[in-house]
Amino acid sequence: MNSESKPSLFNPNTSNLIDTLNDQKTEWTLRLKALQQIQDFLLKEDTTLQSFLEAYKNISTHITIQLKDLRSAIVKESIKILTIGSNKFRTTFDNFVCKFLDLLFQLSASTTNAISKSASDGVKTILENIYSAKILTKILENSKQKPVQIKILACECLYYSLTSFPKSILDTIDNDQLVSVVRAFVCESGKLREIGKDCFLAFSDKYPEKTEKFVQSIIPVSKKLAEELRGLIKTFNIDPVSEFPTNVEISAEEWAIFDKLDVFSAVRLAVTQTNFQTNNEIQLEILIEKADNQNWNVREKAFGKMLEVLQSHAQNYELEAIVKKVVEHVKDSHIKVINACMECLIIIAKDYSIMLTAYFPELLQVILEISLNKKEELSENANVILEKLLETYPPDDLLIHFLSISSNKTGVKFALIEIIQYLLEISESFCFSKHNMNLLCKKLSAMCIEGSKSTIVSAIKALEKACDKNVFGTLQGILELPYEEQSLFKKYCQDYSNLLDEMLRGYSKSMIPNSIDVIEEVEEEDLTGSILEPSEQFEDFMLKTPEEILSNLQYYLTKCELRFENIQELILILAKQLNSEHNEDSKKALRNLSAIAKYSKSDKVRVELLSVLSKLLSWDSSSLQRDVDIILKNVIEKMNTGSAVIGILESLKKCEPPGLQTMLEYLMEIIKDRGNISFFGKEIGVRLKEFFGHPHPEVRKNVVLALAELLGKVDEDGFLAIFNQSQQKIIEIYRQKLAAVEN
Structure with missing residues (x-):
């Protein structure tokens, strides 16, 4: 066929x-x-x-x-x-x-x-x-049949159900029916009674509150049997707190003693009989119950089983339950259970790391603390987990979580700052968020105040990593701190102390987007930043009219400790007097602005002067143009690099040719002559990029020249990434021309 x-x-x-x-x-x-x-x-x-x-x-x-x-x-x-x-x-x-x-x-x-x-x-x-309530009901029904073989089979099945089924299934069965069947088996004779006693013990383990009532119901049948059942309960119910050490290993001698107790046999039987299937939710529910067992030995074995499930690529419903339970017990009272959880976490961090996000930052803090544990096995596992997390998660996200960790332990603080340093170095956009930088500075400041000298040094290094990414954002974050904390950073952060000092003196609100309120200017040596008390001369000054002040401005600038707001008001008055370049008022206003430039001690005032004077560079009068150039040059020379760069970049937005070319020339001189210009490379590049399409050819030329000069003083790859390919080529060509001229 x-x-x-x-x-x-x-x-x-x-x-x-x-x-x-x-x-x-x-x-x-x-x-x-x-x-x-x-x-x-x-x-x-x-x-x-x-x-x-x-x-x-x-x-x-x-x-x-x-x-x-x-x-x-x-x-x-x-x-x-x-x-x-x-x-x-x-x-x-x-x-x-x-x-x-x-x-x-x-x-x-x-x-x-x-x-x-x-x-x-x-x-x-x-x-x-x-594991089904329907099948358990069938077992209870068949327990009433007369043949002994059927009763024994039903009794064995009931015992298995009581020891292995989750309590949630047992609770669906009529409790009176369950008690009645167990009582019937206990009251039988021979093998049936022995299995019935096992059923009773399993029942008392699941429902301890109903055990005494059950025993009372046996008394009318047999007082001796009732006493025997009570004796079984005492043997079975060992107090785990008083009998078992929680944080030390049990010795061989102790095992020899405890091994005789029925509870250990029951525990081993329960663990070994469970044939765990990864596709069975009920089996998983039992395993989760075992993870909460009072006996650490059972807990450890439960997490060992969970490790097998994780290694066999578990289903989603299994993963969620296991991850939750592992995270709960990573702070377990017994070291062996903790280690079992850590082994599970290694697999989770490697293959299912996304599921841990819900437990940050608390979990991160626990792992960080365990990484400092004296037990080598624990600390090694914790370090492996940290490495996996640092490799897997975006550094910007992790930074937010790690900054939320708080600990009084010096070791944890030190390790935390080390991680923050590393993440700052590889972060992408974290340092360009004002909120993030405020959070970072606040955290590092708190750790410096509470920590040791080594902690302070590490915090300062972390701060310098942030400065490398975004110096203005970092210093602005420091300005949000109380004055005494600002001075602490200034004292230790030496490479940036000058810049920080500039910031402490304050920039105009228009200089930095979303800047904080204006800070009162302070003397060079006044690290506390306290506001100067008005002097007698200042009180006298407050009674004068602007005209009286301007008539003898040099006297008030040298003799009175004028606040920024007062000088700013004078600059605005003088700016209004510069309406016409041909009259005497304009010349007198220029002389007063020159006096302010000469005698002012604050870069904040000088930035304000740059803003006003840069608008005057378009004047046609050669004599007044020359006066403006001289004042501007004096102002810029007295300014620190950071203030000068910020002032010029802001003034570029307000200038028109030929004033625009002049300010670009000043910027190029700063790029050539100032040593710490690399800190401001990105800010300069972003601002000058706006002028690539300027209609005036001289402006475009000066922009490219300034960028070509700057290219040799900054990280080339990061700097050129600001521009498109055609712009990059133009900058590179001009850099070659500049190099040829220098040679």
């Missing part, structure tokens, strides 16, 4: 299969083969419960018929279909398999040993595969 004409047992429409299973007169070997082919269909990877039931119509009837067969081989293969299905479909198979449980219990009492054994083993396998 060729393959095309051969009937297929897998085709539900083929009458061959139906006839084979329905007709008991059919050769039993053919029926046996039909059952085995159904098993093969179930074992196929793509078989679903729905496809199975659709492929084999009325399969329940066929299996029932075969279970009643007298041949043990037919019964055994029929039961095997049920056990394969229960293993494959789990709890979704319970409705189907419950149809056969009554019959299986009856078969367990068969006089044919092979049938009896197959039925008993089948029920137990189904129970191990499917």
Whole structure:
């Protein structure tokens, strides 16, 4: 017979299969083969419960018929279909398999040993595969049957259910019915009573509050039995707090003593009997319960099982439950449980790191503290986890979490700052957020105040890393701190002390976007930043009119300690007097502005002067133009690099040619002559990029020359990234021209 004409047992429409299973007169070997082919269909990877039931119509009837067969081989293969299905479909198979449980219990009492054994083993396998209230109900119902073999099987199944089923399933069963069945088994004799006692202990473990009531119900039957049950409870219920050390290993001698106690046998039995399946939610629920067990040994083994699940690429529902439980117990009271959790965390950090985000920053702090533990195994695991997290998560996100960590331990502070330093170095946009920089400066300042000298040094290094990324943003963050904390940073942050001093003196609000309120100017040596008290001359000055002040401005500038607001008001008055370049008022106003430039001690005032004077560079009068140039030159020469750069960059927005060219020339001189210009490379590049498309050719030329000069003093790759490719080529060409001129 060729393959095309051969009937297929897998085709539900083929009458061959139906006839084979329905007709008991059919050769039993053919029926046996039909059952085995159904098993093969179930074992196929793509078989679903729905496809199975659709492929084999009325399969329940066929299996029932075969279970009643007298041949043990037919019964055994029929039961095997049920056990394969229960293993494959789990709890979704319970409705189907419950149809056969009554019959299986009856078969367990068969006089044919092979049938009896197959039925008993089948029920137990189904129970191990499917944790279902429906199946437990069937067990309780069959416990009332008369044959001893059925009662023993029901009692064994009940014991397994009480020890292995999660309490959530047991709670769905009528409690009175459950108690009644357990009491009936306890009151039996022989083997049934012994298994019944085990059921009682398992019941008392799940429902300790109902144990005494249960014992009381036994007294009318047998006081001796009741006392025996009470004795079992005392042996079983060991106080884990008083009996078990929590943070030390149990010695061999202690194990020898405790090993005699029933609780250890129960624990080992519970752990080893659990056949954990990663696709079974109920098994997972049991494992989660074991992770909260009072006995550290059980907890450790539970997390060992979780590690196996993680290594076998768990499903999402498993991962969420496991990660939550691992994070909870990483602070466990016992060191071995902590280590088991750390091993789980290594896998999670490596393969499922995204799931840990919900537990930041608390988890980060715990791992950081464990990394400093004296136990080498613990600290090594913690460091591995930290490395994985630092490799996986964006540094900008991690910085926010690490800055939220607070600890009084010096070691933790020091390690925390080291991590912050590293993250700042590899961060991308963190340092360009005002909120972030304020948060960073506030955190580092608090750690300096509370920490040791080594902590202060590390904090300053972290601050310098931030300055390398965004010097203005960092210094502005420092300005948000109280004055005494500002001076602390100034004292230690030597490379940036001059810049910080400039910032402490204050820039105009217009100089830095979103800048803080104007800070009162202070003397060079006044690190506390306290506001100067008005002097007698200043009180006298306050009574004068602007005209009186301007008539003798040099006197008031040299004799009075004028505040920035007062000088700013005078500059505004003088700016209004510069309406016409031809009258005497304009010349007198220029002389007063020159006096302010000469006698003022504050860069903030000089920045304000730059803003006003740069607008005058477009005047046609050569004599007044020359006066403005002289004043500007004096102002810029007296300014520190940071103030000069900020003032010029801001004035570029207000200038028109030819004043724009002049300010660009001043900027180029600063780039050539000032040593610390590299700090301001990015700010200069971003601002000058705006002038690449300027209509005036001289402006474009001066812009490119300034950028070409700057290119040799900054990080070229980072600097050129500001510009597009054509702009980069132009800058490079001009740099080569400048180099040729110098040579």
